Amino acid sequence: MTHIAPSILSADFGRLADEVRAVTASGADWIHVDVMDGHFVPPITIGPVVVTAIRAATHLPLDVHLMIEHPERQVSEFVRAGATGVTVHVEACGDVSAALAGIRHAGARAGLALNPPTPLDAVRAFVAEIDLLLVMSVNPGWGGQPLVAGSMEKLAGARSLRTSSGTTFLIEVDGGIKPGNAGAAISAGADVLVAGSAIFESHDYAATIRALRG
Ligand code: DX5
C-alpha cells in the first residue's frame, strides 16, 4: 500500500498548523518535513521548534528529512521534538552508521537519503541499518523542480537492492512527483511518495492525494 507524504515546504508557512490539519483531513499518510541548514543545501528552512508545532497539529507520522551537514549532532533533538522517522543524507554524514544508530537509539525510524548524482552503491553497505531509503528525484533544496531523468531506474535499482539483500526497508521518492508520474514511481518500486507543490499548489488537496495513489 502506497503512502502519500505531503511536503510542507510548499505549504503556506503563515498558516502552517492549518495546512497540516488540512492535508491530514484530506487523506495524507505521513507529513514530510524538510529541514535545510544553508550549508548542505543553500536554503535555510526550519528546526525542531517547528517540528514540535507540527506534532501538535496532527496525529500522522512525521517524516523528517534532514538536508543538513553533521546530522548525527541533531537527530535526537528532532526525535524529542516529535519526529517519527528521521532521514539523513549519505553525502552529509561523517559516520553514516553512527547517525543511523543515533536515530534508532532515540526511538525513531532510521532513513538514509541519496541525491540524484550519488550511485546506489553508496548506500549498499548500510541496508541492514535502515528502515527507509529515500531516493531523491531532484537535487535537494527547493520544491517545484522537475523530476531528474533516471529516477525511475534508480527506484527499480533500490527495489533490486532490497530483494538481493533480504532486507525490508521502505523505498521513498522525493522531488517532482505529480499525479502524472506517480503511477510510474509506484510501479518502479516506491512505497512512499513525497509531494510538495503538487498538493499544496492544488485547489483540492484530497483529490490530488487520491490522484497520487495512482
Ligand atoms: C526538496 C525537498 C522536497 C520538496 C519536494 O529538496 O526535499 O521534499 O519539498 O517538492 P516537490 O514535490 O514540489 O518537488
Ligand code: ZN
Ligand atoms: Zn524532502
